[in-house]
Amino acid sequence: xNQWRSGEMPRNYNHFSIKQMRQLGYNVIYFVQLVRxxxxxEGVAIFFKIVTAGKNTTINIRSQKFSNPVQIRVxxxxxxxxxxxxxxxxYDINFHLPYKPQYIIDAGSNxxxxxxxxxxxxxxxxxxxxxxxxxxxxxxxxxxxxxxxxKVMQAGIWHQPCSISIKDEGEWSxxxxxxxxxxxxxxxxxxxxxxxxxADSKFDTIDILKIDIEGAEFNLFSHNPHSWLQKTRCxxxxxHDNLRPGTSQVFFREMARYNWRTFIxxxxxxxxxxxxxxxxxxQV
Numbered sequence: 001x002n003q004w005r006s007g008e009m010p011r012n013y014n015h016f017s018i019k020q021m022r023q024l025g026y027n028v029i030y031f032v033q034l035v036r037x038x039x040x041x042e043g044v045a046i047f048f049k050i051v052t053a054g055k056n057t058t059i060n061i062r063s064q065k066f067s068n069p070v071q072i073r074v075x076x077x078x079x080x081x082x083x084x085x086x087x088x089x090x091y092d093i094n095f096h097l098p099y100k101p102q103y104i105i106d107a108g109s110n111x112x113x114x115x116x117x118x119x120x121x122x123x124x125x126x127x128x129x130x131x132x133x134x135x136x137x138x139x140x141x142x143x144x145x146x147x148x149x150x151k152v153m154q155a156g157i158w159h160q161p162c163s164i165s166i167k168d169e170g171e172w173s174x175x176x177x178x179x180x181x182x183x184x185x186x187x188x189x190x191x192x193x194x195x196x197x198x199a200d201s202k203f204d205t206i207d208i209l210k211i212d213i214e215g216a217e218f219n220l221f222s223h224n225p226h227s228w229l230q231k232t233r234c235x236x237x238x239x240h241d242n243l244r245p246g247t248s249q250v251f252f253r254e255m256a257r258y259n260w261r262t263f264i265x266x267x268x269x270x271x272x273x274x275x276x277x278x279x280x281x282x283q284v
Contacts, residue, residue, distance in 0.1 A: 237251070
């Protein structure tokens with residue numbers, strides 16, 4: 001029998017086996033998570049379609065949760081985001097809400113998984129998805145085509161109406177930044193404000209505002225965000241201090257003007273207006 005002292009590795013123990021064991025552990029977790037959301041039959045089918053897919057393929061996922069087939073670009077950032085949304089349930093906030101959302105803005109929709117998740121959670125809500133990057137937007141259109149309550153636009157969220165451009169198309173599809181710069185060699189896009197989106201969509205309130213815009217949130221909160229913050233009932237945001245140092249400081253400074261209940265879920269900060277939890281005065 002081979003033996004080794006504490007702290008030593010057996011001769012046939014190698015780094016590749018550690019990697020395999022780690023991946024096996026992740027797969028078990030992903031399997032359980034997908035079954036939890038999609039149910040056993042669909043969860044099993046989706047899991048095995050993912051794990052047997054080639055690295056450079058695009059696969060179609062079908063589920064009763066979706067109105068049409070949903071694509072995953074396996075070699076891109078689609079797959080980890082798919083797991084975040086439908087496995088880890090990072091946007092599962094329903095148990096916190098004392099109201100049924102009707103108006104949702106998804107700023108930084110990527111390929112639409114968050115829009116689809118909100119649609120499954122709140123089927124009566126109108127959801128506006130905004131995504132600037134061309135290939136992501138194409139996937140967003142495809143993935144949400146069957147849901148009439150999801151409306152999408154190719155634009156970038158900014159603090160003022162302007163022209164913007166993609167800062168670095170070489171990044172993964174979930175990691176690029178935008179800039180207010182019409183002189184870029186990249187295509188010029190519309191920079192749109194949250195106020196414009198709410199007005200165009202006839203939203204008197206924003207029941208859920210999800211923001212994941214790779215550092216542009218620094219600009220949003222640095223330029224008087226209160227015209228839209230005061231009408232926002234729930235905010236879900238991912239902060240990117242790694243891209244824009246000082247983002248958290250600006251964010252919490254402006255958010256401190258309101259009473260919020262705040263939670264951390266996955267990569268997101270989730271804030272609910274404290275007033276939503278107070279008893280409503282009876283109408284006379």
